[in-house]
Every structure is written in C-alpha cells, then in structure tokens.
Amino acid sequence: MNKGIYSQIMKELKKAHDEDYHFSDGRILGSMCTKPHNIALKTHSMFVESNLGNPGLYPGTKKLEKKVIKMLGSLLHNRNPYGHITGGGTESNITALWIAKKITKKKEIIFPESAHFSFHKACDLMDLKPVEIGLDEKYRIRVDEAEDKISDNTACVAGVAGTTEFGAVDPIDKLSDICAEKNFLHVDAAFGGFVIPFLKELGHNLPDFDFKLDGVCSITVDPHKMGMASIPAGALLLREKKYLKSISRKPVYLTGVQACLSGTRCSASVPGVYAAMKILGKDGYRKIVKSCMDVTAYLSKRFKEIGLTLPVEPEMNIVCAKVKNPDRIIRMLDKKGWKISKTKKPKCIRVVVMPHVTRKVVDNFIPDLEKVCRKNGEI
Ligand SMILES: Cc1ncc(COP(=O)(O)O)c(C=O)c1O
Numbered sequence: 001m002n003k004g005i006y007s008q009i010m011k012e013l014k015k016a017h018d019e020d021y022h023f024s025d026g027r028i029l030g031s032m033c034t035k036p037h038n039i040a041l042k043t044h045s046m047f048v049e050s051n052l053g054n055p056g057l058y059p060g061t062k063k064l065e066k067k068v069i070k071m072l073g074s075l076l077h078n079r080n081p082y083g084h085i086t087g088g089g090t091e092s093n094i095t096a097l098w099i100a101k102k103i104t105k106k107k108e109i110i111f112p113e114s115a116h117f118s119f120h121k122a123c124d125l126m127d128l129k130p131v132e133i134g135l136d137e138k139y140r141i142r143v144d145e146a147e148d149k150i151s152d153n154t155a156c157v158a159g160v161a162g163t164t165e166f167g168a169v170d171p172i173d174k175l176s177d178i179c180a181e182k183n184f185l186h187v188d189a190a191f192g193g194f195v196i197p198f199l200k201e202l203g204h205n206l207p208d209f210d211f212k213l214d215g216v217c218s219i220t221v222d223p224h225k226m227g228m229a230s231i232p233a234g235a236l237l238l239r240e241k242k243y244l245k246s247i248s249r250k251p252v253y254l255t256g257v258q259a260c261l262s263g264t265r266c267s268a269s270v271p272g273v274y275a276a277m278k279i280l281g282k283d284g285y286r287k288i289v290k291s292c293m294d295v296t297a298y299l300s301k302r303f304k305e306i307g308l309t310l311p312v313e314p315e316m317n318i319v320c321a322k323v324k325n326p327d328r329i330i331r332m333l334d335k336k337g338w339k340i341s342k343t344k345k346p347k348c349i350r351v352v353v354m355p356h357v358t359r360k361v362v363d364n365f366i367p368d369l370e371k372v373c374r375k376n377g378e379i
Pocket residue numbers: 032087088089090091093116118160162163164188189190191222234
C-alpha cells in the first residue's frame with residue numbers, strides 16, 4: 001500500500017469527520033437518532049460484508065434477522081410476526097403501503113396531517129391518493145373524520161404512535177375499531193415503538209397501539225431511533241404471512257427470496273439490533289425511557305421559566321415551544337453551535353430529548369436560548 005496516499009486519505013476523512021456534529025458533543029437537539037449502544041457499534045463493523053438481499057450467502061445473519069423480528073414482535077404483542085429489517089422508517093412505511101395496495105388492489109391512503117412525509121413519498125411513487133385527516137387539540141388524528149373518509153376505495157388507514165413533530169400518540173385503539181378487520185391498518189411507530197411500551201410500564205396513560213389490537217396489520221418501528229441500534233436499522237412487522245408473500249420475488253441470479261423494497265441491503269445493523277436488545281432487555285430500555293422523560297419534564301419546566309409556551313404537554317420525549325419566527329431562532333442558535341429543529345403548525349422550536357440530551361445539556365442550552373429569544377422579542 002502506498003503509505004503517502006493512505007495517510008492523505010485518512011487526513012481528509014478525519015477532517016470531514018471533525019466537521020460533522022456528534023451526539024456525544026451534546027449539541028444535537030433536533031435528531032431522532034442517538035449514539036448507538038457500544039455493542040451495536042462493535043457488531044456493525046463485524047458484519048459489514050453481510051447482504052440480506054442475497055440471503056443464501058448469509059444464513060447466520062438471516063437467522064439473526066428472524067430472531068430480531070421475533071424479539072420486536074414480542075415487544076409489540078405478536079408472538080409470530082413476519083417482516084424484516086429495513087433502512088429506516090421511510091422504507092418501512094413505503095413497503096407497508098405497497099403491501100396494502102397489493103392486498104386490497106385499492107388506491108386511497110387515509111392518514112393524519114401529522115404523518116411523516118414518507119407517506120407522501122409513497123403516494124407519489126405508487127400513484128396512491130393521499131386522504132389527509134385533521135388533528136384534535138392534542139395533534140392526534142380525528143377518528144370521526146377518518147371514519148367518514150373510509151370508502152370502497154380505501155387501501156389503507158394509517159395512524160402514528162409518536163408523531164415526528166410533537167410526539168403525539170394517535171388513538172390507534174379507536175382506529176382499530178373503525179377498521180374492524182375490514183381495512184388494512186398500518187401503524188407508524190418508528191419513534192414510539194421503543195418508547196410507548198415502556199411509558200405504559202411506567203404508568204403513563206397511553207392507548208394500546210400495537211398487535212394487541214386485532215385491527216393492526218403492520219407496524220413500522222425503528223431500532224435506529226430509540227432502540228439504540230446503529231444506522232440504518234428500521235423494521236417492518238406484519239401480522240400475516242400473506243402480506244409478505246404479496247411482495248415476494250425470487251430473482252434467478254440470487255440465492256433465496258427477497259420480500260422487501262431494497263435489493264442489496266445494508267445488513268450490518270441486524271446483529272447490532274439483536275445485541276442491543278439482548279443486552280439492554282426491557283429493564284434497560286425502561287431506564288432509558290424514564291431518564292429521557294425526566295429530562296423532558298425538566299426541559300419543559302425550563303422553557304416555561306424563561307417565558308415560552310408549550311403547544312401541548314409532551315406525551316413522549318419531544319418538547320416544543322411556540323415562537324413567531326422559528327427560522328430566525330434556529331439560525332441564531334446555530335451560530336452558537338446548537339442544532340435544534342422546528343415544527344410547522346403551530347410554529348415552534350422543537351427539541352427531541354434523546355438519551356444524549358442530558359440535564360447538563362439542557363442547563364448549557366437554556367441560557368443561549370433565553371438570550372436569543374429575548375433579542376428577538378419572543379419572550
Ligand atoms: C414517525 C416517523 N415515521 C417515519 C420516519 C422516517 O424514518 P427514517 O428517517 O428512518 O426513514 C420518521 C423520522 O423521523 C418518523 O418520525
């Protein structure tokens with residue numbers, strides 16, 4: 001190897017890496033991902049060659065994927081789930097709507113205004129018709145409106161268990177009732193899937209949202225968000241084998257069957273999900289969720305103390321505060337090294353209280369936020 005070129009490349013890569021933000025810096029406040037568990041990082045590099053798009057070559061990784069799907073199923077009240085690891089919530093949602101279209105041969109997709117934009121991507125890609133449903137005062141889907149919109153053309157009704165902007169939990173139990181096993185019900189729990197089960201255990205009053213409900217056909221859940229896995233690790237869980245079969249292909253040039261959107265797929269995160277879930281167990285995740293919710297309560301209190309108003313009390317670990325000009329606040333905080341995000345309606349600044357957002361991070365952030373908000377007449 002030419003040592004000169006090697007060290008030049010490494011220097012260049014180090015520069016790029018240094019330019020990036022890192023969760024451990026305690027400056028990223030608007031991401032739904034976090035620093036993965038150490039065991040997930042370690043195993044990721046061990047399995048970089050794996051490609052479950054050609055599963056016959058990777059029987060070991062394939063077995064791990066099956067175990068992971070079963071473990072996720074057990075978290076979400078399904079002992080015998082079907083499904084696979086995906087590149088993330090977007091791919092899982094697109095795949096779910098693809099399945100709904102194939103199964104029902106219909107084209108209308110009913111989902112709340114709060115749904116992630118991957119639903120619109122799916123509609124664009126597959127020429128599906130989006131039917132958007134309004135929200136109640138807590139930013140949850142209006143079930144009565146959804147019920148009114150169900151028609152003979154409905155391919156899928158979707159609800160969100162932990163919305164991207166406010167962390168609202170749609171009343172999936174009521175959606176399940178109105179679908180009454182006649183309509184394909186998909187639940188996007190990309191963020192909430194690793195939070196809500198533990199919040200319920202901690203005594204929070206949240207509706208059922210998973211396979212415990214008879215109407216739920218498929219669930220998106222992302223281990224690379226609150227599951228502490230490395231990116232990319234999403235998952236799509238399905239109630240019935242026929243859903244998976246509807247999208248199965250057996251390409252002649254590959255080993256085995258593909259029943260997913262991706263061809264070659266990054267599979268190195270599969271053992272990481274397995275390892276993180278094994279090592280953390282339910283107790284570990286419950287502790288993480290509890291700690292995030294404690295910081296959420298603390299951040300909410302600090303927001304209010306400096307004169308900001310929350311649009312809603314957080315049900316999950318996302319805290320928003322109403323401001324007139326979020327872009328300006330974000331720009332000025334950016335100059336001070338903070339990476340926060342915003343919401344559209346109502347206009348808010350938004351902090352996702354991931355495990356790397358500690359009380360200490362909040363204490364460092366609030367004085368800068370207060371200064372910026374004062375300067376802009378927001379408080
Ligand atoms: C509720 C929800 N669904 C889907 C997604 C898309 O996930 P990904 O970015 O992993 O594709 C997100 C992303 O934040 C999300 O919050």
